[in-house]
Amino acid sequence: MKQSKKWSRNKIAFPILSSMLVASLAACGGNEENNASGEGSEDSITIMTTAYTTEPPAEDSPALKELEEFTGKDITMNWVLDSAYADKLNITLASGNLPEIIMIPTKLPSFVSAVRDDAFWELGPYLKDYPNLSQANEITLQNSSIDGKIYGIYRARPLGRNGVIIRKDWLTNLGMENPKTIDEFYNTMKAFTEKDPDGNGKNDTYGMVISKYTGPFDVMQTWFGAPNKWGEDKDGKLQPDFMTDEYFEAQKFFKKLYDEGLINEDFAVMDPQKWGDPLLNGQAGTIVDVLDRAHRAEETMLQAKPELKEPLDVFGAVEGPNGLFNLPTSGYSGMLAIPKASVETEEELKEVLAFIDKLSEKEAQVLAYNGVEGTHYELEGDQYKPLVELTDPRANEFVDLNQFQTGIPENRFYTEELTPLIEKEEQVKVENEEIVVPNPAEALLSEVYAQKGQQLDNIINDARIKFIVGQIDEAGFKEAIELWKTSGGNDYIEEINKLYKEAQK
Amino acid sequence: MSLFKSNSSQTELAVDVPQAKPADSSMKTFLKRLKKDKWLYLLLIPGLLYFIVFKYAPMWGLIIAFQDYSPFKGVLGSEWVGFDHFKNFFQNPDFFRLLRNTFILAVLDLVFFFPAPIILALLLNELRINLYKRTVQTLIYVPHFMSWVIIASITYIFFTTSGGVANEIVAHFYGKEINFLSSPDWFRPLIMGQIIWKETGWGTVIFLAALATVDQEQYEAAIVDGAGRFRRLWHVTLPAVRSTIIVLLILRLGNFLDTGFQQIFLMTNSLNRDVADVFDTYVYFVGITQGAFSYSTAVGLFKSVVGIILVLGANKLAKKMGQEGIF
Amino acid sequence: MGMPKMHNTPGGRIFDVVNFVVLGVIGILMIIPFLYVIAGSFATEAELTSRSFFIFPETFTLEAYEYIFSTDRFIRSILVSIGVTVVGTIVCLFFTFSMAYPLSRRNLAGRNLFMNMVVFSMMFSGGMIPTYIVVKSLGLLDSYWALILPIAINPFNLIIVKTFFQNIPIELEESAKVDGCTELGIFWRIMLPLSKPVIATFALFYAVAIWNDFFSALLYISDSSKWPVQVLLQQIILLSQSTIGDTAATGAEYVTPPDQSLKLAVVVIATLPILIIYPFLQKHFAKGMLLGSVKG
Known part of the structure; x- marks a missing residue:
């Protein structure tokens, strides 16, 4: 009895399920064109770029609508969450269904190969015709080029973003000032570790926190005069940074910091997500990172301990034996490229470039970064007052619109009244631009590196860490360099020098 | 005696059936079967369609292992390079180190992780209090849902030499702290520990389901025969899950060279890389970050070939030993 | 149902006690990190950066949850996840x-071919x-079916289910056939009723698998309105990683x-939500259901 009842139910379930499947397959057939390129209408433009919020601005976003009005283009956004961007980009390239503007996050091999197959417009010769784009930074353009030519308009980022964040109150307690030289820096680390800078009578502080992420070492070694990845030797040939004496001097300095306990003992294994914690909870006195970490850290520290007032200060670099140097960033974060498949004629290309140029106008930048006046912000006289916090859902109406902003030649959107610390950060960023060491090989695309780069980098990085913690000595480090050379490093040096010579012609 | 009789009714099946086949195969019954089987084929259709559409239709992607594939050019436009990628891979100076590390982790996984859910399921099966049993089951099932990023973070919190809880306990008993996270000697135990912690509870689910098929009468018969706890386990419980164990073991061999990429990637650092680099992390760097589709496909193909050889070999071996195998 | 009454020797009793304790300890060890995750979700940022590990937050705050539920984004994505799952x-x-x-029927013509096909697709x-x-x-882009159909059969699961079917006594089938089924x-x-x-x-x-x-x-x-909750989770976890050092320098500052x-x-x-379903399914793992119902 029981079974026959079930049987009849199952008898129904089967056809329902299968018809459901068939129906769904058929029903979805109509959707196929929904991310097609904006071809057809002259005034429409499709943009593929990253989304960082999980709810990027939709078609009906007031900010996007105003942006459409301002640019005179019907904008279709193709948002891709950054977690899948590289994959989605490769898929898009493979499927041939390309938008008019496509954001290229880095010089991915699939992009480079497409460029070499003439899939993208070379933009260099056109830039001079546009009021904003013509003011693009030469060095950054050079950095973002492929085989010496411009195939994408970079999204500008500050070059001098690296610096040192330091506990100002600790310095005051110890009667010290921001260090100016490497020796002073060392003394500060020593005092932070040994002289109870927080005055709690306990030996519970140390100089600087470093994590598994080795960026801080890369920054600090430029203080010693080590080149940024590649430097010219006395014959004018490029050699990698770690073959220079300055580099090794820097490693010895790091080793000294480590041996004397001035940096955290577990740095080689520290979870990078926990990197900032010792600074925030008053264990470590300095951190070498991007400068904008400072005001974020200060906010968190003040939440826990409002009595701290102004706990942090920033500076760019300290002076080494050869002068004052700092490590730059590449100066850009991704670029906007224009495929020939969707933008077929030069006429159309010029229109797309005019659109990108127009995005740098103040009105467009404000829409992308501040939103719509009256809805997302208001102006009291000259002073910008946000009406919605970035965490507010209404902020999602504009937040990711800055993902197709180039910021060329400069940022023109409104900023909040700056705290002294943010102001200092900005000032240091500007000062940094004078002392940053460019990487002469930044724009060069090496085949050897594409194939073996990670392995090569690991050899040197591992040797460096092992040297600092004392697992290998100087001879061991030299051995690692030999291993690097025989693992493809020699070919790499040769190739880079060849490309370097060609680029200089 | 009845103990062995009742318990073997299950295992005899495997042996019985192949013998039944020739008896059935007279022409008449064969045709009769074929006619009846039309319903079976009907049932098979959705599944077959699935495999054809979603597994075999995309299979052309494998040929990029023999090309210099570029997504923009597509498979038709990309250049053919024959076995170049395989040559590069095998001649890579790191090849043997990668093979060694992958192989050792795979063997450790088979020896330590694979039996863990079986043992835990058997222990759970012996629990008398049902509510307690269900509670424990639910608790041990939770770690499966934690992402590796979180687990790596918690592992760091526990094992760091700067105030990690576990290391403080170690220091208390052993006198000094151990560099679990940076020492190459501790890398493999740590990886095994993490995977056992994360997946053992989840792994018991399938064995508990298999144990649910054990005939209660067999237990009763065994008790009547005076069989003790251990003998009942050995003669009644284990045979019931044996076919599941064998199937899972064979299937595991198919992924023999697969290691948890994310887990290993997160636990690797400059001091333990010598033992931590495996095929999967290598392919990640070369294939994904450098975009070498063809190369990573070639490495994947190599792993697949190893996997299929192991599966077919193990399957044959299982059949030789009188077990069913997977097909 | 439940276990039949059994003789319990002193050794057996000791085993029971030890087993009870050992499994309890294992259960606790496995749940502790998750308790930390729960505790941390109710803790302040200051506490999370200063205390390395805790199960009870010193200051209890609902801030994180208030933020999550301040929009319908999470609720919507959870509903999507539940529906798709x-x-x-x-x-x-x-x-x-x-x-x-059908693959479990040993005399099905072509069975070996099909099985080879399944096994091959697992590896390649x-x-x-x-x-x-x-x-x-297939026109499945932006359709929920794209989250289901491409993973409709896990070959691994298929093979295990096949093995289960194979273990069902053949006499049952024979007698059903005699009855004209x-x-x-x-x-x-x-x-199907036997394999509950x-x-x-x-x-x-x-x-x-679908949920995760x-x-x-x-x-x-x-x-974005069709994203399941795991996409949001992934994005948040990734964001907290991508703001580290050089990734931040080249990424979205x-x-x-x-x-x-x-x-x-x-x-x-x-x-x-996915944790909760387990206790509900557990009751179907009750002992003896398969063969017990055959004989009963």
Whole structure:
């Protein structure tokens, strides 16, 4: 009895399920064109770029609508969450269904190969015709080029973003000032570790926190005069940074910091997500990172301990034996490229470039970064007052619109009244631009590196860490360099020098 | 005696059936079967369609292992390079180190992780209090849902030499702290520990389901025969899950060279890389970050070939030993 | 049901006690990190950065959850996840069991060919781009079916279900045939009701797989209102990683990293619904159901 009842139910379930499947397959057939390129209408433009919020601005976003009005283009956004961007980009390239503007996050091999197959417009010769784009930074353009030519308009980022964040109150307690030289820096680390800078009578502080992420070492070694990845030797040939004496001097300095306990003992294994914690909870006195970490850290520290007032200060670099140097960033974060498949004629290309140029106008930048006046912000006289916090859902109406902003030649959107610390950060960023060491090989695309780069980098990085913690000595480090050379490093040096010579012609 | 009789009714099946086949195969019954089987084929259709559409239709992607594939050019436009990628891979100076590390982790996984859910399921099966049993089951099932990023973070919190809880306990008993996270000697135990912690509870689910098929009468018969706890386990419980164990073991061999990429990637650092680099992390760097589709496909193909050889070999071996195998 | 009464020797009793204690300890060891995640989701940022490990936060705050539920984004994505998981599990079970049964019949002509096909597809896969093109050409982009159909059969599960069917005594089938049942009838009326624990097990497996899958959604779904909750979780976890050093330098510096407590709260929100189904399915793992019901 029981079974026959079930049987009849199952008898129904089967056809329902299968018809459901068939129906769904058929029903979805109509959707196929929904991310097609904006071809057809002259005034429409499709943009593929990253989304960082999980709810990027939709078609009906007031900010996007105003942006459409301002640019005179019907904008279709193709948002891709950054977690899948590289994959989605490769898929898009493979499927041939390309938008008019496509954001290229880095010089991915699939992009480079497409460029070499003439899939993208070379933009260099056109830039001079546009009021904003013509003011693009030469060095950054050079950095973002492929085989010496411009195939994408970079999204500008500050070059001098690296610096040192330091506990100002600790310095005051110890009667010290921001260090100016490497020796002073060392003394500060020593005092932070040994002289109870927080005055709690306990030996519970140390100089600087470093994590598994080795960026801080890369920054600090430029203080010693080590080149940024590649430097010219006395014959004018490029050699990698770690073959220079300055580099090794820097490693010895790091080793000294480590041996004397001035940096955290577990740095080689520290979870990078926990990197900032010792600074925030008053264990470590300095951190070498991007400068904008400072005001974020200060906010968190003040939440826990409002009595701290102004706990942090920033500076760019300290002076080494050869002068004052700092490590730059590449100066850009991704670029906007224009495929020939969707933008077929030069006429159309010029229109797309005019659109990108127009995005740098103040009105467009404000829409992308501040939103719509009256809805997302208001102006009291000259002073910008946000009406919605970035965490507010209404902020999602504009937040990711800055993902197709180039910021060329400069940022023109409104900023909040700056705290002294943010102001200092900005000032240091500007000062940094004078002392940053460019990487002469930044724009060069090496085949050897594409194939073996990670392995090569690991050899040197591992040797460096092992040297600092004392697992290998100087001879061991030299051995690692030999291993690097025989693992493809020699070919790499040769190739880079060849490309370097060609680029200089 | 009845103990062995009742318990073997299950295992005899495997042996019985192949013998039944020739008896059935007279022409008449064969045709009769074929006619009846039309319903079976009907049932098979959705599944077959699935495999054809979603597994075999995309299979052309494998040929990029023999090309210099570029997504923009597509498979038709990309250049053919024959076995170049395989040559590069095998001649890579790191090849043997990668093979060694992958192989050792795979063997450790088979020896330590694979039996863990079986043992835990058997222990759970012996629990008398049902509510307690269900509670424990639910608790041990939770770690499966934690992402590796979180687990790596918690592992760091526990094992760091700067105030990690576990290391403080170690220091208390052993006198000094151990560099679990940076020492190459501790890398493999740590990886095994993490995977056992994360997946053992989840792994018991399938064995508990298999144990649910054990005939209660067999237990009763065994008790009547005076069989003790251990003998009942050995003669009644284990045979019931044996076919599941064998199937899972064979299937595991198919992924023999697969290691948890994310887990290993997160636990690797400059001091333990010598033992931590495996095929999967290598392919990640070369294939994904450098975009070498063809190369990573070639490495994947190599792993697949190893996997299929192991599966077919193990399957044959299982059949030789009188077990069913997977097909 | 429950265990039949058994003799218990002193050794057996000691074993029971030890087993009781050992399993309890294992249970606690396995749940502790999750308790930390829950505690952290209710803690302040200051506490999370200063205390390395805790199960009870000193100051209890609902801030992270208030933020999560300040918009309908999370609720919507959880509803999407639940919907896709429920429908997907049914579809997956249908595909898997209907294929496993014929493959378990030993005298089915062509069975070996089909099995080889299944096993081969476990080892070799065409990769992401070809699969994407198949999904696209079926018109499944931006459809929830793209999250279900490409993973409708896990070959691994299929083979295990097949093995379960094979273990069902052949006499049952024979007697059903004598009663005039077709193969289809045997499948629906005898085999499926008999495999309830197996169905429960694989319902769980498929539900968990579908629930945890975020990559399909990232690839196939561009409409953000259709994203399941795992996509949001993934994005938050990734954001907290991508604001580290050089990634931040080249990435989106205008993105502020999420608070740790927010990250942990999203983990809790994205995990709890799927955790809850286990105790409900557990009762189907009750002992003796399979063969017991055959004989009863």
